[in-house]
Amino acid sequence: DAGVTQSPTHLIKTRGQQVTLRCSPKSGHDTVSWYQQALGQGPQFIFQYYEEEERQRGNFPDRFSGHQFPNYSSELNVNALLLGDSALYLCASIASTLYNEQFFGPGTRLTVL
Amino acid sequence: QKEVEQNSGPLSVPEGAIASLNCTYSDRGSQSFFWYRQYSGKSPELIMFIYSNGDKEDGRFTAQLNKASQYVSLLIRDSQPSDSATYLCAVTTLNDYKLSFGAGTTVTVRA
Numbered sequence: 379d380a381g382v383t384q385s386p387t388h389l390i391k392t393r394g395q396q397v398t399l400r401c402s403p404k405s406g407h408d409t410v411s412w413y414q415q416a417l418g419q420g421p422q423f424i425f426q427y428y429e430e431e432e433r434q435r436g437n438f439p440d441r442f443s444g445h446q447f448p449n450y451s452s453e454l455n456v457n458a459l460l461l462g463d464s465a466l467y468l469c470a471s472i473a474s475t476l477y478n479e480q481f482f483g484p485g486t487r488l489t490v491l
Numbered sequence: 492q493k494e495v496e497q498n499s500g501p502l503s504v505p506e507g508a509i510a511s512l513n514c515t516y517s518d519r520g521s522q523s524f525f526w527y528r529q530y531s532g533k534s535p536e537l538i539m540f541i542y543s544n545g546d547k548e549d550g551r552f553t554a555q556l557n558k559a560s561q562y563v564s565l566l567i568r569d570s571q572p573s574d575s576a577t578y579l580c581a582v583t584t585l586n587d588y589k590l591s592f593g594a595g596t597t598v599t600v601r602a
Contacts, residue, residue, distance in 0.1 A: 411589065420495075420579050420592030421535065434588045468534055470590075478523045478583065480590060482534040 382471040382483035390489045391459050399454040399486045401469030409433075409472035410452040411480060412444060416465045427452050428474060456488075464490045494518060497580050497593035505601050510567040512596050514580030517561070524556055524563045525590065527579040535579055538565070570600045 383402045391397050403410050409428045413421035423436035427446035446452045456463055466487050470480040498513040512526075523542050527535035541547045541554040541563065553566040563582075567574055577597045581590040 409588075413590075418594070420581075420594050421590070423589035423591070426588045436589060466534075478525075478540060479537065480525075481537060482527075485534045 382469060382481055384467075384469050384483040384486050386486060387484070388487045388489075390491065392491050393459055393461060395459050395490075396455065396457045397459060397488060399456075399467050399469075399488075400451065401454070401471075401483055402449075402451045403469075403471035404473075404481060407471040407473045407481075408450050409474050410446060410450065411470040411472065412452070412454045413468040413470065413482075414438075414465045415468060415485075421468055424454065426472075459490045461490050464488060493593075494591045495580055495582055495593040497578075497596045499596070501597040501599055503599045503601060504570050506570060506572060508570050510570050510574065510598050510600070512565040512567075512578050512580075512598070514563045514565075514593055515561055516563070516582050516591075518582070518584055519558075519561065520584045521558075521561075521582040522585050523583045524554070525581040525583075526552075526554060526565045527581060527592075528574075529577045529579055529595065531576075538578075567598070570598075572600050572602050574598060575600050 411426040412424040415421040425435040430446045441457045443455045466485045469483040504510045525540045526538045529535045547554045551568045555564045577595040579595045580593040
């Protein structure tokens, strides 16, 4: 049973560029949340996708957008990158019947220069 | 006031001792409470969750919840060097899908 996977592991971009991060949830999980974790801070909720729709959104600008595919995998897109977007981006995999248990993938470390 | 606050670290304990971690939350509607462990450079790993007032034990870990005081704690008994990590407290409220995290407390277990 594969766990939560994310790609890529690391990414370096320059200001103004766009980036796409990918996540595949655990088998049997149908919901994906995305979090941003800056150095020394707890993860901050970006948004959650369920049934291919954005179900809830945190306090992030519209530059952050996402998508969920029929196989429950998800993408996070960030446009017009800023230096402050440098962080660890985490995907959480959730079974909607047990939504309290959120399992994190290994994360993507994004560095914006 | 932050939604979730954790006692500032770092916390250093000798091997075999009890490590005590504290967390307070501001929203009285909070329903579920989680403790995650995060090793340096890794992603958070769910240790345990608690919904009801009182204690919940899982191996060497005990979570304690007091909703009247808006307080949740984690005790690590017989601390091992492998317990050295940052511990994150997270809460959710009814009909809210997000986890709200504290900033974490870093624990170092001295051999």
